[in-house]
Amino acid sequence: MSAPRIFRPGATIGIVGGGQLGRMSAMAAARLGFHVHILTPETNSPAAEVARGVTLGAYDDEAALRDFAAHVDVVTFEFENVSATGLALLESLRPVRPGRAILETSQDRIAEKTRLAELGAATAPWRPARDAAELDAAIAALGFPLILKTTRLGYDGKGQFPLPDAAAFAALDIAAPPWPLIAEGYVDFDREISVMVARGIDGTVRCFDATQNIHRNGILDLSLAPAPVAPELARAAQDLAARVAEGLELVGLMGVEMFVTADGGLLVNEIAPRPHNSGHWTMDACLADQFEMHVRAVAGLPLPPAMRHGDAVMKNLIGPDDMALCDAILASPGQALHLYGKAEARPGRKMGHVTIRFPFGALPGEAGISAALGPLARQRES
Numbered sequence: 527m528s529a530p531r532i533f534r535p536g537a538t539i540g541i542v543g544g545g546q547l548g549r550m551s552a553m554a555a556a557r558l559g560f561h562v563h564i565l566t567p568e569t570n571s572p573a574a575e576v577a578r579g580v581t582l583g584a585y586d587d588e589a590a591l592r593d594f595a596a597h598v599d600v601v602t603f604e605f606e607n608v609s610a611t612g613l614a615l616l617e618s619l620r621p622v623r624p625g626r627a628i629l630e631t632s633q634d635r636i637a638e639k640t641r642l643a644e645l646g647a648a649t650a651p652w653r654p655a656r657d658a659a660e661l662d663a664a665i666a667a668l669g670f671p672l673i674l675k676t677t678r679l680g681y682d683g684k685g686q687f688p689l690p691d692a693a694a695f696a697a698l699d700i701a702a703p704p705w706p707l708i709a710e711g712y713v714d715f716d717r718e719i720s721v722m723v724a725r726g727i728d729g730t731v732r733c734f735d736a737t738q739n740i741h742r743n744g745i746l747d748l749s750l751a752p753a754p755v756a757p758e759l760a761r762a763a764q765d766l767a768a769r770v771a772e773g774l775e776l777v778g779l780m781g782v783e784m785f786v787t788a789d790g791g792l793l794v795n796e797i798a799p800r801p802h803n804s805g806h807w808t809m810d811a812c813l814a815d816q817f818e819m820h821v822r823a824v825a826g827l828p829l830p831p832a833m834r835h836g837d838a839v840m841k842n843l844i845g846p847d848d849m850a851l852c853d854a855i856l857a858s859p860g861q862a863l864h865l866y867g868k869a870e871a872r873p874g875r876k877m878g879h880v881t882i883r884f885p886f887g888a889l890p891g892e893a894g895i896s897a898a899l900g901p902l903a904r905q906r907e908s
């Protein structure tokens with residue numbers, strides 16, 4: 527096999543997907559002197575606004591995929607749910623990083639958990655529940671409480687059905703759920719953390735510090751960096767993320783979500799082979815952030831150490847209520863505002879985020895974080 531190609535500044539990076547992750551990747555690419563071309567079905571997408579060009583079309587539209595490929599040197603993703611035939615077509619036209627295998631693994635929760643088990647990464651106990659008979663068997667094996675999830679296309683807690691007990695199962699309309707599903711034993715976790723891991727074409731692996739993630743209404747609300755956990759646990763989380771990245775032969779950047787159990791164990795929840803919401807803090811607290819690391823890995827450039835120069839709290843701005851706080855955020859020194867340029871602030875929609883940076887080693891506890899959040903903290907309580 528020929529050596530993987532390296533793309534230098536001046537080349538065009540193609541990003542599949544037009545959302546905020548594509549937007550921030552495009553901005554990082556531009557800073558390194560790359561051009562960016564976006565594929566998205568959405569007019570006025572956040573990413574296209576900051577890119578050189580855009581192909582408007584569906585992710586499985588052959589003509590759109592061909593037009594997109596013709597404009598770019600290398601292809602990457604901010605949206606990973608491209609069909610298998612779409613991926614195969616792209617792969618036949620241009621280098622695709624990360625590659626098809628890892629994308630297909632992350633698209634399907636059953637494939638993902640199967641692969642993680644092969645790599646020796648522990649997960650919540652799970653069973654496939656692709657139909658009613660498998661669901662019965664899964665419940666017999668796992669017991670209650672458990673969570674049913676759609677195997678594909680879930681995000682921000684969508685497509686999930688918690689079953690705390692037999693009564694909840696009895697109330698479930700067995701004909702209605704969007705089969706196929708996966709059943710997962712409910713993990714009574716201590717906290718949720720994540721690690722952003724980048725891997726280059728030469729196999730170099732770089733892990734950012736582990737982050738603690740706090741969700742609200744199924745959507746990421748706050749990330750704390752570094753995760754306030756024992757150094758050994760933080761290191762083990764990075765080692766686990768690196769092992770998964772190597773096992774999947776990642777070229778690019780991947781977010782690895784994990785549960786910390788009461789006994790200090792680590793269970794992998796899910797992987798996302800692209801920049802991840804819980805890595806946004808790196809934009810304000812690292813020399814090279816997750817988006818630059820992503821761009822460098824995709825282009826085949828050297829990966830710098832994932833060096834953090836400060837502690838940080840990242841707060842997502844969701845929907846119209848959080849957007850109403852923008853003036854207050856802009857008037858708060860020390861709050862770095864990132865908006866995604868979305869015209870309409872629908873409830874539950876990620877509109878932007880705010881980072882509050884602290885000196886290295888000075889991440890405060892809960893009260894200090896609330897104080898630093900100011901008006902944003904009051905928003906959390908409502």
Ligand SMILES: Nc1ncnc2c1ncn2[C@@H]1O[C@H](COP(=O)(O)OP(=O)(O)O)[C@@H](O)[C@H]1O
Pocket residue numbers: 650673680681682683684710711712713714715718741744783795796
């Ligand atoms: N097996 C589980 N046990 C307990 N909580 C879970 C489990 N699976 C998911 N959750 C909770 O639901 C959130 C969203 O689930 P996740 O599988 O990450 O889906 P999504 O693709 O929507 O992010 C998780 O961050 C966690 O808070």
Ligand SMILES: [Mg+2]
Pocket residue numbers: 783796
């Ligand atoms: Mg998740």
